[in-house]
Amino acid sequence: MFYLSNTFQEFSQDYSNLFEKDNLDLFFQKVLVERNSQLSGYYDLPFKDNQEIFDYLEHNAKFLDSITNIIVVGIGGSSLGAKAIDALLSHQNNRKKIKLHFLEHTDPIIIQKDLRRVKYEDTLFIVISKSGLTIETTSLFKYILARFCLLKSDRKHHLVAITDSNSPLHKWCQKEQIQNITISPNIGGRFSVLSAVGLLPLAILGYDIQGILQGAKQISNNFFIKREDDILKKALFLAKNETKYPINVLFSYSTVFRHFNAWYVQLWGESLGKLDTYQQKRGLTPIALIGSIDQHSFLQLIMQGPANKTVTFLNVENLSQKPLYIPDISLDGLEMTDFVNQTSFNQLLKLQCTSTKESIMLQNVPVDSIILDTLNEQSVGALIFYYELLTSCVGILLQIDTYNQPGVEFGKKILREKFTHS
Amino acid sequence: MFYLSNTFQEFSQDYSNLFEKDNLDLFFQKVLVERNSQLSGYYDLPFKDNQEIFDYLEHNAKFLDSITNIIVVGIGGSSLGAKAIDALLSHQNNRKKIKLHFLEHTDPIIIQKDLRRVKYEDTLFIVISKSGLTIETTSLFKYILARFCLLKSDRKHHLVAITDSNSPLHKWCQKEQIQNITISPNIGGRFSVLSAVGLLPLAILGYDIQGILQGAKQISNNFFIKREDDILKKALFLAKNETKYPINVLFSYSTVFRHFNAWYVQLWGESLGKLDTYQQKRGLTPIALIGSIDQHSFLQLIMQGPANKTVTFLNVENLSQKPLYIPDISLDGLEMTDFVNQTSFNQLLKLQCTSTKESIMLQNVPVDSIILDTLNEQSVGALIFYYELLTSCVGILLQIDTYNQPGVEFGKKILREKFTHS
Numbered sequence: 001m002f003y004l005s006n007t008f009q010e011f012s013q014d015y016s017n018l019f020e021k022d023n024l025d026l027f028f029q030k031v032l033v034e035r036n037s038q039l040s041g042y043y044d045l046p047f048k049d050n051q052e053i054f055d056y057l058e059h060n061a062k063f064l065d066s067i068t069n070i071i072v073v074g075i076g077g078s079s080l081g082a083k084a085i086d087a088l089l090s091h092q093n094n095r096k097k098i099k100l101h102f103l104e105h106t107d108p109i110i111i112q113k114d115l116r117r118v119k120y121e122d123t124l125f126i127v128i129s130k131s132g133l134t135i136e137t138t139s140l141f142k143y144i145l146a147r148f149c150l151l152k153s154d155r156k157h158h159l160v161a162i163t164d165s166n167s168p169l170h171k172w173c174q175k176e177q178i179q180n181i182t183i184s185p186n187i188g189g190r191f192s193v194l195s196a197v198g199l200l201p202l203a204i205l206g207y208d209i210q211g212i213l214q215g216a217k218q219i220s221n222n223f224f225i226k227r228e229d230d231i232l233k234k235a236l237f238l239a240k241n242e243t244k245y246p247i248n249v250l251f252s253y254s255t256v257f258r259h260f261n262a263w264y265v266q267l268w269g270e271s272l273g274k275l276d277t278y279q280q281k282r283g284l285t286p287i288a289l290i291g292s293i294d295q296h297s298f299l300q301l302i303m304q305g306p307a308n309k310t311v312t313f314l315n316v317e318n319l320s321q322k323p324l325y326i327p328d329i330s331l332d333g334l335e336m337t338d339f340v341n342q343t344s345f346n347q348l349l350k351l352q353c354t355s356t357k358e359s360i361m362l363q364n365v366p367v368d369s370i371i372l373d374t375l376n377e378q379s380v381g382a383l384i385f386y387y388e389l390l391t392s393c394v395g396i397l398l399q400i401d402t403y404n405q406p407g408v409e410f411g412k413k414i415l416r417e418k419f420t421h422s
Numbered sequence: 423m424f425y426l427s428n429t430f431q432e433f434s435q436d437y438s439n440l441f442e443k444d445n446l447d448l449f450f451q452k453v454l455v456e457r458n459s460q461l462s463g464y465y466d467l468p469f470k471d472n473q474e475i476f477d478y479l480e481h482n483a484k485f486l487d488s489i490t491n492i493i494v495v496g497i498g499g500s501s502l503g504a505k506a507i508d509a510l511l512s513h514q515n516n517r518k519k520i521k522l523h524f525l526e527h528t529d530p531i532i533i534q535k536d537l538r539r540v541k542y543e544d545t546l547f548i549v550i551s552k553s554g555l556t557i558e559t560t561s562l563f564k565y566i567l568a569r570f571c572l573l574k575s576d577r578k579h580h581l582v583a584i585t586d587s588n589s590p591l592h593k594w595c596q597k598e599q600i601q602n603i604t605i606s607p608n609i610g611g612r613f614s615v616l617s618a619v620g621l622l623p624l625a626i627l628g629y630d631i632q633g634i635l636q637g638a639k640q641i642s643n644n645f646f647i648k649r650e651d652d653i654l655k656k657a658l659f660l661a662k663n664e665t666k667y668p669i670n671v672l673f674s675y676s677t678v679f680r681h682f683n684a685w686y687v688q689l690w691g692e693s694l695g696k697l698d699t700y701q702q703k704r705g706l707t708p709i710a711l712i713g714s715i716d717q718h719s720f721l722q723l724i725m726q727g728p729a730n731k732t733v734t735f736l737n738v739e740n741l742s743q744k745p746l747y748i749p750d751i752s753l754d755g756l757e758m759t760d761f762v763n764q765t766s767f768n769q770l771l772k773l774q775c776t777s778t779k780e781s782i783m784l785q786n787v788p789v790d791s792i793i794l795d796t797l798n799e800q801s802v803g804a805l806i807f808y809y810e811l812l813t814s815c816v817g818i819l820l821q822i823d824t825y826n827q828p829g830v831e832f833g834k835k836i837l838r839e840k841f842t843h844s
Binding site for chain 1: 497498499502513526527528529530531532533534554555557558560561564565567568590591593594597598611664668669676677678684687688691692694695696697703704705706707709712714715717718719720721722723724725726727728729730731741743745746748749751753754755756758759761762763765766767768770771773774776777778780781782784827828829830832833834836837838840841842
């Protein structure tokens with residue numbers, strides 16, 4: 001089955017030494033060692049049975065049939081994954097008519113707006129936090145507990161938590177008899193979308209989560225069993241050129257990728273921006289764009305600005321929607337634009353993607369493409385796991401810990417001090 | 423009146439030579455020469471009377487009172503500015519309950535979604551294009567002309583065009599007797615928000631456009647009359663460090679800045695990414711973030727990734743909304759998070775901004791701050807003009823043409839060829 005066509009060779013003209021079989025084999029062994037070390041548990045997620053999720057769905061079937069809102073309280077890795085996948089698949093018929101909100105901003109304007117029309121009676125609240133100690137999540141969680149009185153015994157079933165096993169939040173749930181699903185502590189937020197963190201809300205929305213995992217499994221098997229080496233090569237190219245091309249642009253052609261873009265930025269930025277074994281600052285800077293709209297915003301800089309960027313184009317070959325055509329109208333004086341008349345907007349978008357790609361390649365900017373044959377659970381699962389594996393591979397080459405985020409702790413400490421001293 | 427507090431000195435410890443009076447004077451003269459050259463007309467926009475806009479509002483007063491939708495057909499500079507300002511001011515009481523849509527994506531999924539509930543009877547369509555030859559805009563324009571039969575004589579008042587004087591679109595409007603407002607051809611898209619391009623939709627929405635211009639005028643006068651030198655110094659710092667710090671991060675604390683961020687990215691990227699007088703690739707790469715949410719996404723990379731970024735913090739001192747408080751609840755085992763109890767969410771957001779800023783400064787990342795005292799027409803106009811002036815100043819130092827975008831033409835040419843040859 002074909003999900004991803006990664007035309008990576010476009011990157012790689014002069015890298016034959018780097019791509020020698022021995023070098024690739026050695027690199028592959030390092031990935032295998034990392035996987036087996038259980039430094040991160042995400043490698044195994046495509047192969048889990050997720051019985052806890054299916055049990056929850058079964059035990060709460062009647063209640064879940066009655067809800068019209070899901071409110072996820074969670075930030076960063078606890079929200080970006082499910083949001084990305086829902087946006088990519090929301091055109092599907094199996095998507096139930098449930099509104100999905102994410103309460104993640106401590107911005108009061110947004111909190112008010114998001115909760116304006118929400119009644120607890122038809123709402124499931126999902127609180128997601130590895131520890132329960134994330135300040136935004138816990139503050140928002142307290143707010144909804146108070147606002148909707150969710151600890152009354154007849155309302156507790158409106159609440160479910162997803163958290164690390166034995167975390168403070170997990171213990172609180174057990175004490176308060178709140179339903180919960182635990183995840184393994186070695187699955188970090190930004191690598192957690194294929195665990196209950198992403199899969200539980202997606203399953204309740206009606207998506208085929210087994211299909212998502214199947215797509216991910218395919219990518220895993222291509223890499224670990226079939227030993228396909230496109231991800232290894234791309235990682236080698238990117239890490240080797242860390243200084244020459246410090247910026248990696250993902251140029252996604254369709255607005256449905258907007259939240260996937262945000263997920264990519266977090267995965268890439270927070271995983272790879274690290275001190276390495278030698279305490280050197282390493283990393284690659286992600287930028288994510290939407291085509292064709294950002295052709296009118298960022299393309300000029302790619303074309304004629306500093307040659308410090310690689311660009312990955314991401315688009316969909318076949319959209320399932322009914323095509324929409326540009327009418328065959330000629331306007332006096334504007335005939336120059338008639339060459340696209342009677343084209344479908346989707347065809348126009350695809351050709352804009354190709355044309356932009358070609359124009360960038362003519363500037364010798366390193367370019368590659370990811371083409372999804374269509375948008376469905378399998379292709380989206382594949383895309384997610386492709387990017388997770390790629391991130392791990394680059395991290396190994398940079399000699400960093402891909403899965404921690406020590407740099408964000410400093411600001412949290414300063415915040416706490418401001419409160420303690422004021 | 424105080425709108426912007428730019429704590430630029432934080433950037434500038436070791437730049438006393440660069441900031442000597444003679445050097446600043448020379449630089450100021452160059453800006454003055456560019457302004458007087460009329461290379462771009464945006465410098466004068468705060469001082470225009472905009473009689474054409476007020477005439478249009480007066481002649482169409484009854485009709486404009488009846489509409490509930492505005493659909494702007496325009497892309498890039500024709501949409502980003504009005505969208506940014508509306509998002510920053512939409513909490514105000516003078517904002518009429520008119521839905522504002524932007525038809526800019528050729529993505530069929532979005533077109534269908536945006537137009538689903540739109541009826542021509544209660545809608546004003548504003549088509550914005552300097553020439554009328556932008557392929558996305560014209561294709562979408564033809565689509566709405568056909569879908570809503572807007573050229574029927576009794577429907578033409580539902581349409582107004584904003585375009586360059588004597589452009590093909592202008593001539594078409596005259597021939598078809600479509601109302602239109604022209605802008606001067608020397609006002610480029612991304613510098614056009616303070617012309618009719620931004621002001622007409624904003625005025626119809628009920629905003630005080632004179633107030634917006636007043637804020638802009640204040641910044642202009644601070645620069646050109648009072649000779650305040652903070653923008654000159656910041657531009658000198660950024661241009662001088664083009665290679666050392668090729669990436670400029672704008673970290674905006676509140677989701678109301680989301681569209682302003684997109685406007686900034688276009689302004690900075692498309693203006694500054696250019697071949698200079700010596701045909702060298704120049705430019706600075708913009709990245710825009712939203713706090714606190716992107717503390718959980720991008721902050722790690724700023725803290726421990728390569729030292730190739732400057733960061734500008736943007737926040738609002740006083741939000742006019744009623745405060746929303748974190749409840750005084752203590753959850754068993756989660757007491758560590760109680761230190762923020764009874765704080766307002768807005769106060770938390772402000773302290774998160776300060777804490778993050780301090781943590782970044784400790785890593786020796788160059789940081790500055792823009793603080794708006796409050797969000798209103800004046801402060802937003804000031805913010806817009808501040809960024810436009812800063813962009814011009816950096817462009818002068820890079821010895822580029824800040825106002826053109828030759829790099830985006832190549833892809834358009836390839837697109838046209840694909841159609842002609844197929």
